[in-house]
Amino acid sequence: MSCHSQIPENALPEKIEADEKERNDSVNTAVDWVNESLNTMLRDLEPADQCQVDKMLGEYFTNKVEEKKKIQRQEEEEEEEAEATLALPPRTPSPATPPGKKKSAKPGKKSSVAERPIPPAEPAEPVLCGSLAIGGTSLAIAKAGATISHIPLYSHIALLKHEQSQLQESPEEMTLPLPMVTLLNCEKMSPSKLKLVKEVMVIPPVQLSLKQGIERVLDIQKEMTRLLESPGKMPGPQPADGKKGRAQNSGKKSLPQFLKRISHLGCLTTGYDDVEQLLLVMQTACSNIGLELGTDVYLAINCAAHELMDYDKGKYEILTGTFKSPDEMVAMYGELIDKFPFIIALIDPLRKEDREQWSNICCALGSKCYLIAEDAATCISKLKTDQTINTPVCSGVVLKYVNETKVSDLIELTGILDGQRHITILGSPDGESSDDSLVDLAVGLGARFIKLGGLSRGERVTKYNRLLAIEEELAKNRNLRERKLEFVAFAEESQPENQLSDELPPPEQD
Numbered sequence: 001m002s003c004h005s006q007i008p009e010n011a012l013p014e015k016i017e018a019d020e021k022e023r024n025d026s027v028n029t030a031v032d033w034v035n036e037s038l039n040t041m042l043r044d045l046e047p048a049d050q051c052q053v054d055k056m057l058g059e060y061f062t063n064k065v066e067e068k069k070k071i072q073r074q075e076e077e078e079e080e081e082a083e084a085t086l087a088l089p090p091r092t093p094s095p096a097t098p099p100g101k102k103k104s105a106k107p108g109k110k111s112s113v114a115e116r117p118i119p120p121a122e123p124a125e126p127v128l129c130g131s132l133a134i135g136g137t138s139l140a141i142a143k144a145g146a147t148i149s150h151i152p153l154y155s156h157i158a159l160l161k162h163e164q165s166q167l168q169e170s171p172e173e174m175t176l177p178l179p180m181v182t183l184l185n186c187e188k189m190s191p192s193k194l195k196l197v198k199e200v201m202v203i204p205p206v207q208l209s210l211k212q213g214i215e216r217v218l219d220i221q222k223e224m225t226r227l228l229e230s231p232g233k234m235p236g237p238q239p240a241d242g243k244k245g246r247a248q249n250s251g252k253k254s255l256p257q258f259l260k261r262i263s264h265l266g267c268l269t270t271g272y273d274d275v276e277q278l279l280l281v282m283q284t285a286c287s288n289i290g291l292e293l294g295t296d297v298y299l300a301i302n303c304a305a306h307e308l309m310d311y312d313k314g315k316y317e318i319l320t321g322t323f324k325s326p327d328e329m330v331a332m333y334g335e336l337i338d339k340f341p342f343i344i345a346l347i348d349p350l351r352k353e354d355r356e357q358w359s360n361i362c363c364a365l366g367s368k369c370y371l372i373a374e375d376a377a378t379c380i381s382k383l384k385t386d387q388t389i390n391t392p393v394c395s396g397v398v399l400k401y402v403n404e405t406k407v408s409d410l411i412e413l414t415g416i417l418d419g420q421r422h423i424t425i426l427g428s429p430d431g432e433s434s435d436d437s438l439v440d441l442a443v444g445l446g447a448r449f450i451k452l453g454g455l456s457r458g459e460r461v462t463k464y465n466r467l468l469a470i471e472e473e474l475a476k477n478r479n480l481r482e483r484k485l486e487f488v489a490f491a492e493e494s495q496p497e498n499q500l501s502d503e504l505p506p507p508e509q510d
Contacts, residue, residue: 221454228268266460
């Protein structure tokens with residue numbers, strides 16, 4: 001079972017030590033839950049009854065949360081009593097500026113244009129120590145059900161979803177998710193200026209088999225490695241088009257610094273000075289091996305916008321020293337997609353708190369690319385609210401199987417997403433294991449994409465191998481359904497059935 005957090009690679013030793021201790025405590029608590037109370041509670045139940053088991057697991061977890069809250073309340077009361085016995089004088093409010101409000105502007109400083117304050121960051125979702133036991137047990141039950149039925153796990157998950165949705169026909173054919181393969185991890189802490197891009201992902205076209213698609217990505221990765229290791233062969237900066245471009249591209253411009261290591265995402269690590277420089281290198285790599293971006297392969301960009309916000313300025317820092325307001329971010333993305341239409345997905349282009357701008361960007365770009373919430377979505381346990389997905393307006397959501405997430409939760413959520421014309425992306429968590437069940441879950445749930453990271457590191461490679469094995473098995477049994485890419489135009493929500501754009505790429509003639 002994957003843990004919920006990844007220790008940053010540049011973290012301080014004390015942070016690493018504290019994180020490791022927290023993780024060890026969580027795992028040890030989870031093991032205790034499984035060996036003791038869960039073992040007793042679930043004994044003699046029918047393993048194929050996923051809904052009943054998951055319901056009991058949910059009730060057990062709720063009780064644990066209440067126990068934790070009760071202990072916290074007792075500790076707070078004890079602290080208050082201890083403070084009262086010390087007879088401390090009452091605190092007088094300081095005349096300082098209240099939190100969340102800025103001091104009044106000095107005369108002559110942009111007082112005529114008052115910018116709207118940004119919504120503060122929502123607090124992080126609390127993670128209960130030991131919650132890994134709930135997700136792990138639910139997944140073990142699903143595996144047991146598949147074993148008893150003598151079918152693969154992905155088929156078992158598809159049948160469970162079929163039963164819950166009460167469809168008339170069982171799923172005979174299945175569609176494989178398209179892989180979002182991480183090619184580059186752009187270091188936001190590196191000497192380079194670009195901060196807007198965290199990951200560059202490659203998406204093969206739908207007409208290729210998964211095996212052909214991954215081979216194509218491998219070819220691009222090899223060429224990118226060759227370019228990055230040979231600075232003399234790197235392309236120079238593009239000629240500037242506008243005033244801003246001339247200012248950025250004037251003078252000597254350093255080439256990307258290639259850090260000779262593979263990141264925890266299983267891909268190359270490098271840094272760039274702006275988005276156009278990055279995309280030019282990608283175009284060069286593809287061109288060198290006879291491929292064209294937008295026809296032979298597509299790109300997705302993980303912006304991880306929540307990591308860019310400077311809360312003192314109330315703006316996103318997209319380049320070192322360059323800041324944009326949430327409204328300016330929407331306009332910038334519009335220009336980016338118009339100029340580079342081969343980018344067909346933006347992940348977390350904004351923080352989840354900027355809901356108005358999410359709505360604006362979806363209306364502007366929803367028919368041209370996918371606008372996906374990953375960190376901008378709340379955790380799975382909080383997503384279900386009155387049969388709606390409690391996230392900003394978006395094309396789809398990245399779901400991750402972590403902590404107290406249960407298989408039934410994923411089935412229910414993907415059903416809701418399907419009904420709302422959202423796409424589902426199954427995502428591999430940062431602190432993941434080598435278990436390949438995530439791939440079976442993605443196939444069985446009918447996810448549009450699967451986001452597994454790069455093509456290196458064992459915990460990621462094992463999942464790609466599982467994806468290829470499932471494709472081979474479905475093709476052999478002639479149960480493989482054709483995949484497609486389609487975008488939803490958000491501007492006219494009154495007619496959702498007619499909002500599909502033309503498929504990308506256009507179907508080839510045999």
